Amino acid sequence: MYFHAVSVSPLPRGALVALGLTADRLAVQLPQFADWLHHAAAVATADWVGPHRDEFDRRVRLLTAALLSARATVAAVGSTADDLVHASP
Amino acid sequence: MSDVRCSARPSDLYAAAAETAELASALRAALAALDGSAELVLLSARGFWSALAWRDPLWSLVDAVDDLSLFVAAVGRAFERAGDGTATHVVTTGAAAIDGWLQASAWLPADHLHAAREGEWGTAVFGTRCASWPDAGYLGTGFVVGPDGRRYPLVAPWVTRGGVVYQADDGVLPGRPNVLDLDGRDPGWTTLYERTGIERWRAAPDLAERTLIGIGATAAGAPMGSTEADVQTVTIVPGRAPVLGASPGAGAPSAVSPPAYEPDRPEYPPPNAPDVAYPRGQDSLVANGAALAPLFIDGLGGAVFADLGSHDAYDIAFQQNVDGRVRAVYRRVFVGTDAGGDPVLQSVYVTGPERNDQVAITYAPR
Numbered sequence: 405m406y407f408h409a410v411s412v413s414p415l416p417r418g419a420l421v422a423l424g425l426t427a428d429r430l431a432v433q434l435p436q437f438a439d440w441l442h443h444a445a446a447v448a449t450a451d452w453v454g455p456h457r458d459e460f461d462r463r464v465r466l467l468t469a470a471l472l473s474a475r476a477t478v479a480a481v482g483s484t485a486d487d488l489v490h491a492s493p
Numbered sequence: 494m495s496d497v498r499c500s501a502r503p504s505d506l507y508a509a510a511a512e513t514a515e516l517a518s519a520l521r522a523a524l525a526a527l528d529g530s531a532e533l534v535l536l537s538a539r540g541f542w543s544a545l546a547w548r549d550p551l552w553s554l555v556d557a558v559d560d561l562s563l564f565v566a567a568v569g570r571a572f573e574r575a576g577d578g579t580a581t582h583v584v585t586t587g588a589a590a591i592d593g594w595l596q597a598s599a600w601l602p603a604d605h606l607h608a609a610r611e612g613e614w615g616t617a618v619f620g621t622r623c624a625s626w627p628d629a630g631y632l633g634t635g636f637v638v639g640p641d642g643r644r645y646p647l648v649a650p651w652v653t654r655g656g657v658v659y660q661a662d663d664g665v666l667p668g669r670p671n672v673l674d675l676d677g678r679d680p681g682w683t684t685l686y687e688r689t690g691i692e693r694w695r696a697a698p699d700l701a702e703r704t705l706i707g708i709g710a711t712a713a714g715a716p717m718g719s720t721e722a723d724v725q726t727v728t729i730v731p732g733r734a735p736v737l738g739a740s741p742g743a744g745a746p747s748a749v750s751p752p753a754y755e756p757d758r759p760e761y762p763p764p765n766a767p768d769v770a771y772p773r774g775q776d777s778l779v780a781n782g783a784a785l786a787p788l789f790i791d792g793l794g795g796a797v798f799a800d801l802g803s804h805d806a807y808d809i810a811f812q813q814n815v816d817g818r819v820r821a822v823y824r825r826v827f828v829g830t831d832a833g834g835d836p837v838l839q840s841v842y843v844t845g846p847e848r849n850d851q852v853a854i855t856y857a858p859r
Contacts, residue, residue, distance in 0.1 A: 416534070423530035430523050437523075440516045441558070448509030448565055451583045454499020456568050456591060463561050467554070474551050478527070485534075 420489045427482030434475040438468050500585040503576070506569030513562035521555045571595050597640075601692045602809045602823055605638040606846035609646070617646040620818050628653040629675040632852050635845030637821045639686070639811050645821035649842035649852035652676050659857035660842065661824075663734040672857060673822065681815035689808045734856040735806065735826040735838045824854065 445464045449457060569580075571594035576584030609617075618631055632649040639645055651660050652672050662672050670676040806826040813819045823843040840854040 419530065419533045423527075423534050426527050426530040430527050433519075433523050437516060437520055440519075441513070444509045444512040444516065447512060448506050450502070450505055452499075452501040452505070454501070454591070455497055455588050456499060456595075457501070460561075460565065460568070463557075463564070467557055467561065470554055470557065474554060477551070481527075481531075 417489060420485045424482045424485035424489060427478050427485060431475050431479040431482060434471050434478065438471040441467060441471070497588040498585060499588050499591060500583050501568065501572045502583045503569040503573040503580040506565050506572065507580070510562045510566035510569060513558060513565060517555055517558040517562060520558060524551055524555060527551075567595055567598055570598060600640045601690070602637055602688075602807060602821075602843070603692045606647075606843070606850075607636045607638065607644070608846050609635050614646050617644075617818070618648055618820060620816065624679070626675065626678055629678055631675075632842075633844040634847075634850050637809070637823060637843075639821065641686075641811075643819065645811055645819050647823055647842070647844045647850075648820045649844050650675060650822075651852075654857060657857075658855065660852060660854040661734070661840070661856050662859070663856040664859040666859075679814075682812045682820075683815075685811045685813050685819075687808070687810040689806070691806050735840060825851070 441464060445460070448460065452460070568591065571591045572584045572586070573580050574594050575586040575590045576582070614633055614635065617636070618633065629650075629652040632651065633647045636644045636646055649660060650672050651658055652670075652675055653659075654670075654676075659672055662670075665671045665673075674680045674682055807824065808826070809821060809823040811819065811821050825841050825843055827839045827841070828837075840856070841851040842854060844850045844852055
């Protein structure tokens with residue numbers, strides 16, 4: 405998704421290394437963000453009942469799924485960047 | 494849904510909203526780091542314009558977390574209002590009441606801006622009079638539709654005092670010159686309704702916008718850039734320059750000032766009520782700002798501002814003149830940084846629907 409067309413030109417090794425590290429770090433962070441979201445949700449829902457709570461739960465579910473899904477995307481970016489680093493002269 | 498009973502503890506929802514806003518801030522910082530690395534690769538490999546065109550598809554996550562935070566805070570506020578101001582106890586009420594409060598608080602001025610038709614703005618602002626002054630006047634181009642459904646021309650007043658142009662006073666005492674009535678040239682205004690809050694004024698900026706901001710172009714709007722550590726609270730006091738922190742400081746209310754304005758609860762009937770009416774009759778809040786209790790944009794607002802880029806604090810006053818004219822004075826406050834990196838507040842009047850329909854505010858000292 406990120407760099408499918410980039411490889412047509414030589415890529416700077418340093419920038420690729422930095423990108424790989426940043427992507428790897430974000431890939432680790434995203435599940436932590438999902439946990440953080442669940443903690444916030446637990447704070448909100450201790451005494452919350454009703455249709456607005458249902459809407460909140462729905463959004464939390466979608467966001468959790470999106471965060472975890474994004475992890476795969478970001479991990480792929482990191483992996484691609486690492487591959488390009490190793491493939492570069 | 495109207496018969497469904499629901500309950501919540503507002504303070505819990507506020508705490509969750511603040512925590513979610515912190516999450517949005519952290520996620521935004523993490524994505525910004527990824528963007529920076531990605532843009533560097535693109536810049537090196539494909540050139541400036543390729544990097545400029547870069548859009549990270551993950552930014553919608555930040556917006557979604559932001560929106561969730563605002564939603565929880567709004568529901569908390571609705572429960573608090575439904576519970577007659579109770580924040581720390583569980584409030585039980587009908588879902589319809591919460592929906593009503595949510596809709597009432599959902600009105601944001603940025604969503605209701607409209608361009609003027611030919612000649613419409615001038616007619617609305619000046620009426621049938623042929624009014625013109627060499628050293629004072631109004632700037633504006635558009636309208637805002639208020640919560641009552643009426644169209645109000647947006648005005649940015651200005652006066653010249655001692656060769657300096659001012660757009661607002663940093664506090665006005667009763668009977669003293671006031672920029673808002675053009676130092677007496679256009680008197681007779683009374684505030685019908687006033688509202689402060691926070692709003693999203695644009696989506697998260699892409700690289701093109703951030704680049705323009707970085708080189709100081711005005712097309713992207715006022716520059717902003719505080720961190721959460723910089724900004725904990727923004728205080729907007731009608732009629733005063735905004736301040737960082739919880740107190741307007743030197744602008745403490747004067748002993749001779751009229752009583753502070755405290756809107757009825759509710760501020761106005763929830764939407765779908767057939768006869769929406771504003772509380773009427775109080776003096777202009779904007780004009781008599783020195784007399785008013787500060788309206789705090791706190792907690793959630795600070796966290797939202799902290800991750801910058803897309804939010805502002807606003808203060809909008811809907812006013813009516815004794816001759817029947819109406820107008821809106823819509824002020825936005827952005828959080829920025831000075832050359833030394835310290836947080837500063839920048840104020841503008843919004844004068845129309847376009848991004849550049851803004852007039853920077855220079856506050857006249859007290």
